[in-house]
Amino acid sequence: MAPREPHASSTSHEARPSSAEEPHPSLDAPRGIIPPLPTARRLAVDPPSPAQQRTLRQRISGRSTPPPDRTSSLLLSGGAAGAVSKLVTAPIDRVKIMYQVSPSRRFSLTAVVQTAADIVRLQGFMALWRGYSASIMRDVPYAAILFSTFSIYEEAMCGWLDRSADVLTRALAGCLCGATATCLTYPLDVLRARFAADTSVWASNGSAGTLPKYSSYTQGVREIAAKEGLSAFFAGLRPTLMGIAPYSALSFAAFETIKAILQRHADSSAPPGQRGDIPVMHRLVSGAVSGMLAQTSTYPLHVVRRRMQVRPSEKRGGYASTWHGLRKIYAREGVAGGLYKGLTLTMLKGPLQSAVGFTVNDVSKRALRHAYPVVPSLEEGPR
Secondary structure: OOOOOOOOOOOOOOOOOOHHHOOOHHHHOOOOOOOOOOHHHOOOOOOOOHHHHOOHHHHHHOOOOOOOOOHHHHHHHHHHHHHHHHHHHHHHHHHHHHHHOOOOOOOOHHHHHHHHHHHHHHHOHHHHHOOHHHHHHHHHHHHHHHHHHHHHHHHHHHHHHOOOOOHHHHHHHHHHHHHHHHHHHHHHHHHHHHHHOOOHHHHOOOOOOOOOOOOOHHHHHHHHHHHHOHHHHHOOHHHHHHHHHHHHHHHHHHHHHHHHHHHHHHHHHOOOOOOOOOOHHHHHHHHHHHHHHHHHHHHHHHHHHHHHHHOOOHHHOOOOOHHHHHHHHHHHHOHHHHHOOOHHHHHHHHHHHHHHHHHHHHHHHHHHHHHOOOOOOOOOOOO
16 A cells, blocks of 8 residues: 655644744754844844934034034033133123213222222122122033034034135124024023122212112022013113124134134144144234224123113113113213223223133133044034
8 A cells, every 4th residue: 555645734844834933043053053043034224324424513514524523522612711711800890890880980990999909808809709600600601602603603604605714704603603692691691790780889988879789699580580570681682682793703703813824824834744733822812802802892882781781771770772872871971981981991801801711712622622533423422
């Protein structure tokens, strides 16, 4: 009798298993050898294209090359510049604001020295830095936003206009970064002005009409909000923007242009194939010149801004608008004693603050650039 053929449903090693019951490859593989996973189970990941590797800043500017500095490095460098420059110039700013917001007080260098001496005698040496904590709360984020957005705006301008950095792109970027930083930190600037403008030291010498004094920043915020409303934290924003736009445009355009000239001179003096280094003193002088030019051009708007911050309502001696303030100050106090009141101190403080700020920002950026170089295929941020 012929042997009986096995039924199709019977189990046999020769029978082809269904796809649902496919055995693991390791069962049929020789011992000691691990076979590869089935093709269907493999993870196929295509390498990212160059367009996918670009950072957000590259997409905004339209450039294929990565920026020289990380955004986090720009923020840290700008914050350091704001902290150091404010620490150096805080006493000058303290006395200057007292004269700016007091129309009846005559300004002179002798009077300034006497006022500073009265502050030290009656309130202590550290009173010269009164409002410094509020200044740091405002100036550190302000400078961080200012310097970082300048680089980002400049990259975007050069990409959109398809040109290398020049006076035009630097001026436009400076104008935009100044407006951006001002709008984001303005309430802190109002609080700083209220504390720095405390004139109780003059009242102790027989003067009248002192401004409200707050014992703490929390009390100051509460009293301003309760008595004057939240709009008081934005009093003087319009003249501030009118002043900060040309100020930032002039200061950044002047500093970066002078620095570019110095860099070309340093490169020509360096060995072939190497990039020259600008001395720190040259950076300080460049910052001082740019600060002096920008501060002198926009100073009257600075005076109106301070008075509107400290006295936001017309009933307290404030102004209905920027132009109303300019006309009123000119009519009552003149040019030298009103619109440019305190300019002597500003010519000492402004160039010094600009010189220190620009220099600290540049040196910090260069240090962070070496410590955290940009990796084109990775997103920005310190690793």
